[in-house]
Amino acid sequence: MTLTELRYILALKDTGHFGRAAEKCFVSQPTLSVAIKKLEDELDIPLFERSRGQVQTTPVGEQVIQQARIVLEQANHIRELANQGRDPLGTPLAIGAIHTVGPYLYPRCIPLIREHAPEMPLYIEENLTAVLREKLRASTLDAIIVALPFNESDVVTQPLYEEPFVVLLPSDHPLAKKSALHHDDLVDENVLLLGEGHCFRDQVMAACPGLSKTFANGDRLLQSVVEGSSLETLKHMVVSKLGITILPLSAAQVAPYGDGVLCTRPFANPPSRTVALAWRASFPRHQAVAVISKAIKATAPAFAASAD
Secondary structure, eight states, rough: OOOOHHHHHHHHHSSSSSSHHOOOOOOHHHHHHHHHHHHHHTTTSEEEEEEETEEEEEEHOOOOOOOOHHHHHHHHHHHHHHHHHHOSSSSSSEEEEEETTTTHHHHHHHHHHOOOOOOOOEEEOOOOOOOHHHHHTTTSSSSEEEESSSTTTTEEEEEEEEEEEEEEEEEGGGGGSSSSSSGGTTTSSSSEEEEOOOOOHHHHHHHOOOGGOOOOSSSSSSSOOOOOOSSHHHHHHTTSSSEEEEGGGGOOOGGOOOTEEEEEEBBSOOOOOEEEEEEEEOOOHHHHHHHHHHHHHHHHHSSSEEEO
């Protein structure tokens, strides 16, 4: 039994397809298939049920895979300990951020990270919270930037900054005449939201309860006519006057569209989110985490208040 074989069975479990699992592991399909069959022969049990176009885990295979995840996580921890012994700021660091944070925070903080740790290459990723959570647990990512609440066993979270929400609307929209908006001002508007799975969508819905109210006949009180795949897509739709949207302040730049096209208005009682850094409690490169945290806190005041 080898760590490579354990990685292969995890890839097959995650993809459900020999070809995609092989691509994920950067090997040929025959290589992966032979290695998994070899492991099954060694254990003298089938780990997977194979049928035309479908691969399913057997009950005992599911238990083996759960243990394999633990073994691989511990193996990665050994490597991390070795890296820390050499130079905690001299080896690559993998960080991820949710889609509504990464594009706006990375350009601000990465130059400062490079300044404080010039010999530490960065692997950068943006994804949904659920995906980042899984990759952090699997040690594919070393640290992630998410919005609170974020609860995960054996994971440390550190609040970084508090960020208010603002309303983005066309400059000639009637609401643009107001200096600050109340939640009730949005009742008759088409509010554009991110699609299901984005935590920012849930935060907006919680901050503005009117978005989810319904009449007795089931009609929405406030209609979200379109769901966008990104905050930038929502901006484009606002430019086209499909509706208005709510954004975190860091994402509310309007300059790319030219003067007089878009504007932002704050809420009279601004809803907000807390952005935090999360990493495994067992992750040994504390200096690297500290550099990331320091860089983010140093750049966040441009659009938010410190959470300390």
